[in-house]
Amino acid sequence: MPHERTITCERCGRERHFVPFLHDHFGAPVRASAAPEILPHLPITRGAGAALHQQVYDGLRRAILDGLLRPGQRVPSTRSLAAELGMSRLPVLTAYEQLLHEGYLEGRVGSGTFVTASLPDDALRPRRGSQPAAAPSPRPKPRVRPEPFGGGLRPFRISAPALDHFPHAVWSRLVARHAYGLTPSHMMYGDPAGLESLRAAVAQHLRTARAVRCEAEQVLIVSGSQAALRLCATVLLSRGDRVAMEEPGYPGARAALGTEGVELVPVPVDDEGLDVGALNALGARVRAAYITPSHQYALGVSMSAARRLALLEWAERRGAWLLEDDYDSEYRYVSRPLGALQGMSAHGRVIYIGTFSKVLFPAIRVGYVVVPPSLWDAFMKARDAMDVFSPTLYQLVLADFLTEGHFARHLRRMRMIYLRRRDALLSGLARHCEGLLTVHNADAGLHVTTTLAPGVDDVQVIERMAARSLTAIALSSCYLGPARQPGLLLGFGGSDERRLEAATRTLGEVLRELTR
């Protein structure tokens, strides 16, 4: 019952579940929208000209007319309001009576006093001028939902994990355990670096599974990889700096790193990853390079060992920073992955970034940065200035999830599930989209990169897909400069084999319509 709620009866203290708008045990309708007992702000001046009851009346009436109190909203009892205002009940009662009489308020038997639900709209306009006239609060235009939020759980949604296989029982048991056991020190301000136990568990995982060279003292817990990139921008980039970006590449990184006065420079990606030759040719003022060596966003390639060594050599020679976003590194279906670039670095020029969004679930909002010791103090200062620290509850839960072995088990189980989903997507594409698109790379991660015939408008394809309840990322939207190739990034993590098969059939229809 998704709409069921628990409420406490304010009179008898009984708790009960109810479905909104059904009658409860008071015999009166319970309104889910009526927040009980918010005390309204009323400007009362003692010893001023107007009598107290007049001031209460004026204040409430103005609040209703100005839309601060809305039709149907509950107002406090006369007793509560009198106590709050530090006056006797009489002036409050007098004011309420007047407002009831004039129809601004209405009483409902047994359930209190409310702003009249049927107040005519033309009454709800500022009328009085003793305070500066309030601008009618204009309703903002309907929001356009931005890309990372769009798509929801539709087939081909990128970065969607297999939430249907998430270990809900273990996870929610851990959450409940820590919620009930939350101590005052875990409710207070936490260490901007993160919870010690979580930092240690992340360090051990990264050393072991990703060959990252790190101590717990270098691990900074943040609110995801986007926040990590934003921190890197704050600490490392100044006006006039240039940052090398993979082309095509991850649009989120452009948003985080492209701060005022910083120039983003596209560097082409080929089948071995970032073209380090082109990077070398860029000349001076390149302060950092952003790379996704494990699973290049968007093309899906893994950076070769030779390129990695050349990239490290470039960074050392130029004194530049490498921002390694170890995106989608956990899942690889073909050959053994290379370890992290960070672990190959002899000179601490790599800042390693990871997140739990895709291996657990996006709404957890926990990621991490492995910070070279020389930059630690600057990162801490910037983190403190940005958002101080991450919520403690999920840090406690995650620390247990890692140290108790649930995380490693989860990763291993998911690898098999994603392999099956990837295979289902590939066979669906072979069956339904033959000749319409080409699979460019499907070796790793949670999406398959495909290319379309030159001249096909991939943004138009996405629009047509949306009309059929599908989503995807247009390869052309991943270019900083002019797009060189149309294509689709098709996520397979969030949909089971049956849905993927059906979705590829629809995709084939869409593509055939457009190329006819």
Add this chain to the structure above:
Amino acid sequence: MPHERTITCERCGRERHFVPFLHDHFGAPVRASAAPEILPHLPITRGAGAALHQQVYDGLRRAILDGLLRPGQRVPSTRSLAAELGMSRLPVLTAYEQLLHEGYLEGRVGSGTFVTASLPDDALRPRRGSQPAAAPSPRPKPRVRPEPFGGGLRPFRISAPALDHFPHAVWSRLVARHAYGLTPSHMMYGDPAGLESLRAAVAQHLRTARAVRCEAEQVLIVSGSQAALRLCATVLLSRGDRVAMEEPGYPGARAALGTEGVELVPVPVDDEGLDVGALNALGARVRAAYITPSHQYALGVSMSAARRLALLEWAERRGAWLLEDDYDSEYRYVSRPLGALQGMSAHGRVIYIGTFSKVLFPAIRVGYVVVPPSLWDAFMKARDAMDVFSPTLYQLVLADFLTEGHFARHLRRMRMIYLRRRDALLSGLARHCEGLLTVHNADAGLHVTTTLAPGVDDVQVIERMAARSLTAIALSSCYLGPARQPGLLLGFGGSDERRLEAATRTLGEVLRELTR
């Protein structure tokens, strides 16, 4: 039992609680530090020169010598590792036998294979040169914990709520309810603006309790007031802009707003709040002013109505933005508070900022911004680029906490508790610190502002207090320019009356020592 944990036996699947380092039902010690089953990263090349068992041996040995696998850490079973590497078990068994024989690994009856706990330290150093030499990962120097995190739960800690009166039962019940009922769509990427139900509840609360003029569509949920200020800086400030700051004022705002190329300009605060005359005299290029009109941080005064009108007039005339941090507005002990400055504004020049850190608890990391409609799209874009969205779980919990009336009840109850604590602090100061400090303002919020005799070094006072397990904020640290007056900001929210009485006695002793 704070150290109790739950683990699942990998062999029989049984779950049990255990206290670390006690023997479990295997009959062998269970090590809380041994994360089971993280699969180590091993670079294996098929068809390369070396035999597979030699590559597994080399890979594990290197991982141990390089510190990627640590003494005492568990390694996976030969079966798991063989499956992970996609090879038969034989080469893995051969490699493990060799490593056991050479003392790199050790087996423990019934509990698996571990990196030898007693491995001599001098073995743990990179020895081999086939990859680029790894720099020995230098241990970062011990971290200096920054101010907002310091102080913990000590008496006089500023911004500490009365966690001992927090409605734990209701809160943890809500958390558990939503943890067990978490739906896939609430696990996915959420709206950068925040959860709709929470935005509506916050809007209703702000309209009613603070006379803020807003619709739910203007409410942006963020990770606290620090993140809110950071967003304001991103959206509103450019290189060369000047920002007027209250002097003395909130150091956290300086950290958030003082980005590269932005000049922070101190404007004095007197008993009516910010000196708008001085603001008017500043001249051009002042793009924004940061103010805490309800309870000025640090002096505790409330901005007078005349000053508010003058400030609004200034903003309109200059086309400047007012960043209203409605800090500590919920608790006022003397007279009725003025409503929010935002609600008096006719021209949408006010950005209203609030947080649940002090009214609920800091580790919740949820705050909000009421954004003028004209700025909405820019704020959304900046929020998405900064950290995408806030964790969904606490948003769900908060929405229920507000709409079910728990929040309003909590605020009302806390007001009485804080009034008692404030009175205890004031009477303690009168008893033990007479003639040593002067109470400047104690009308609102969770701290009392006191001043010390000119010439007293308040930072030294804080140091002496720290040695006696007390904490506080030095008034001199709140000045952007030269400090004009020494003083102490004494928090009273987090300590009960008895602790406050004892703490004022200690404070009196410290002050007497220093002025002797």
